[in-house]
Amino acid sequence: MSKRTMSHRPTTSIFRKRAAVVAAGLGMTAALGAGAAFAADSAQGALPGVSASSVEAQATAQAKAAASAKEAAAKAKEAAEKKAASWIDPVKSYKLSAGYAQGGGMWASGKHSGQDFAVPLGTDVMAAHGGTVVKTGGNGAGDGPAYGNAVVIKHGNGTYSQYAHLSRVDVHVGQSVTTGQHIAKSGNTGNSSGPHLHFEIRTTPNYGSAVNPVSFLHSKGVHV
Known part of the structure; x- marks a missing residue:
């Protein structure tokens, strides 16, 4: 065991x-x-x-x-x-031709009512300042046939700008525009001896209220 x-x-x-x-x-x-x-x-x-x-x-x-x-x-x-x-020149690459108050037989009053900018036909025309379009069309937009096709813009404070001898108008009455906006093409319409833009600064929208546009632009810092 x-x-x-x-x-x-x-x-x-x-x-x-x-x-x-x-x-x-x-x-x-x-x-x-x-x-x-x-x-x-x-x-x-x-x-x-x-x-x-x-x-x-x-x-x-x-x-x-x-x-x-x-x-x-x-x-x-x-x-x-x-x-x-701001304000700007209404066209670029221009030469100044007839000036404000210059005498001559081509103007109804005997004195030039604006500043001419010599530019090629069809040059872009721009609003010199923002505002509202108040006049457009042929016959100087109502200011007379000497202006040809024209545009007038109201800028406020009793200031208006006018653009004349245009070959084409690209804005309409009542339209708001900004500074530098394209509004037309330069031309040779109306009483014109060659392609250029006739530019005015006015105190009303109508003919007869123009002031020296170059002096006005200078006061706004634009060296024409």
Whole structure:
């Protein structure tokens, strides 16, 4: 009996060792699993911090973009207001010909009522200042056939500008125009000895109220 009893002890010891090894393996697996779970939780916990930083950077960029857009809009408004307040020459690349109050037989009053700008036929004619078109058409827009096709613009404060001898009129009565806006093409209509623009500054929309246009433009900072 003692021999049989002795023969069972080594087997029991082997089983115990195996159980110990299995238990140790399970413990290690559990530890590794816990470590992996901790690492995952740590990574997930870091995401909100990274996301917040990204959102903050994006908000800063958007604020800067909004500020830049606001500044650009303010500059554009300032430029538009400055343009609206300014006066310009009615044509570009010109030569001055007959001047204001110059004598001659070509004018009904014996004295020239405006300033002539010698330019090629079909040159763009621009509004010298913003305003409202009050007269257009042939026969000097009602001021007489000597003017040919003409346009008169009201600018406020008792000031009007007139453009005559036009080959084509591109605005209509009641139309609002801005400084520098195209209104017509230069021509040689009416009592004209060659292609040019006849330009007047008036105190009314009608013939007989003209003032020296060059002096007027000089007072507005335009060097004719």
